[in-house]
Amino acid sequence: MPRLEPTHEPELTGPVDLCDAGGRLNRDAVGWSRQPLHTCELSGHEPRKKRWNYWAVHDDRVFFSATIADVDHYVLAFVYLLEFETHAAQGRFIERTAILPPGALDLPPTVRESIVFDQGERRVALLDTPRGTRIQVDWPDFGEVDLHADLLAEQRRGHETLNVVIPWSRDRFQFTSKQNTLPVHGNIFLGKEKFRLERSSSWGVLDFGRGVWKYSTAWNWGALSTRLPDGRTLGLNLGAKWTVGTGMTENGICLYGLLSKIGEGIPFAYDERDFMKPWRIGSRSKRVHLRFVPFYERVAKAKTGILMSEVHQMFGRYSGTVVPDTGETIEIADVFGWIEEHKARW
Secondary structure, eight states, X not given: OOOOOOOSSOBOXXXXXXXXXXXXXXXXXXXXXXXXXXXXXXXXXXXXXXXXXXXXXXXXXXXXXXXXXXXXXXXXXXEEEEESSSSSXXXXXXXXXXXXXXXXXXXXXXXXXXXXXXXXXXXXXXXXXXXXXXEEXXXXXXXXXXXXXXXXXXXXXXOOOEXXXXXXXXXXXXXXXXXXXXXXXXXXXXXXXXXXXXXXXXXXEEEEEEEEOOSEEEEXXXXXXXXXXXXXXXXXXXXXXXXXXXXXXXXXXXXXXXXXXXXXXXOEEOOTTOTTSOEEEEOTTSSXXXXXXEEXXXXXXXXXXXXXXXEEEEEEEEEXXXXXXXXXXXXXXXXXXXXXXXXXXX
């Protein structure tokens, strides 16, 4: 198969600081890399700084997410669980959020560091270990029962990830590290119920973000992790809206641990009046040609004064084709994943 031409975006290969001494974007930091190379020491720009570590893990029965974030206005942790098949037709969904005052927690500047959010009996710990990130959650009164989770998402040496700086300007920019197809194992206890995630059939995805954002913004994000019939792993990370006009994208295909960076913008087509209708994601080059059919909609809305956040995160199944740098056309048929629209004034 013919190998495709590499992306026009600059590929970085050595450690780099995201910001200069004045807290502005370091021009040498703009680009993408196959491993996390950026140190993201943010300063100034109050209240535009945003930091988060979002983790998602799933198998074919359950999706579980734990996040610690600092959005300059406050620090928060939120945790949610979706059980795909229950006695309820649309599955069972539980979500809880806890908030601390601004400055209560210092999120680290690099990907592989530990963070612990502690609010009495509510505790979310993202702990760096030699094998990967250990995700521990203790949350009483989680849907009227106690939640306890202890999971390990393996971040193996040599596994390539999508790491990108999006440069709106010297004073508005974002570093993101998207990591998919990470093997996960461990347990989630919901009251007396136990969900056992096995390494052979469970996946972890990390969305690590550090940056200085505009007050008003919107984005789309789509992701999946799966194993192909031939045994190879396949992960997709696709984004839209928020990168337009920057010369960079967060689009990539991770096939068997090797990243293919896609430099072209890929629009998401969907009905904002009914997010449960099928979505379409397609690039002009046909490297990505997908249809996404939702089966569950998570809606998260928050409004405080001039601040607002509204997320429509859809869980469903992808079908279509993707083409990595090798030129191979890979078929995707009814593969679980998620897709979202997020609008914010923050």
